[in-house]
Amino acid sequence: MSDDEDEIVDSDTSLFDGSFDAIDSLGFGPLVPTETERSLMERVRQELKHELKQGYKEKIVHIREEILRKRRAGKLPGDTTSFLKAWWQSHSKWPYPTEEDKAKLVHETGLQLKQINNWIINQRKRNWHSNRSTSLKSKRKR
Structure with a gap:
């Protein structure tokens, strides 16, 4: 590999190594998501939250009914x-x-x-x- 290719591999590795201290392409410091990116991340988070709720909703309803049934059972x-x-x-x-x-x-x-x-x-x-x-x-x- 050439020196240029080494630099590209190193920069790609630093972006995906899990650190959030990546330098943007202009060298101004940590990357900050734009408003559009924040909006997209929030929308994805809300969708995931909704999917999780739907997945567990039936189980939660069943457990709630069981608790109420047990509470009534002794009366x-x-x-x-x-x-x-x-x-x-x-x-x-x-x-x-x-x-x-x-x-x-x-x-x-x-x-x-x-x-x-x-x-x-x-x-x-x-x-x-x-x-x-x-x-x-x-x-x-x-």
Whole structure:
């Protein structure tokens, strides 16, 4: 290669080596994009952003629906809860429903048997066992 060809290769290499300190053709310092180039870069950036959003939009919607479904899953309707609490109050000394009680609760609330069983089990864990242990402690102090 001639010296001129070496200079061309060197200048081409410096433009593509990843450094942003390239000197423009007139030797005035770093290259600064023109307004048109900035506009083009912004438009390309916006298009890429839009493509990424479209690509992940379905996944994001699915995840959002799953989160909302899980959030709603643990909540029973207020009137159903009121009915179950009324049963709980009337059976607070021994909150173990018979099969007939369970069938009546299923019919009255519209819940599944498993939901009724879980609600009663959770109520006993949250309220009944703690109330019983508190009353037993107070009896021991006497």
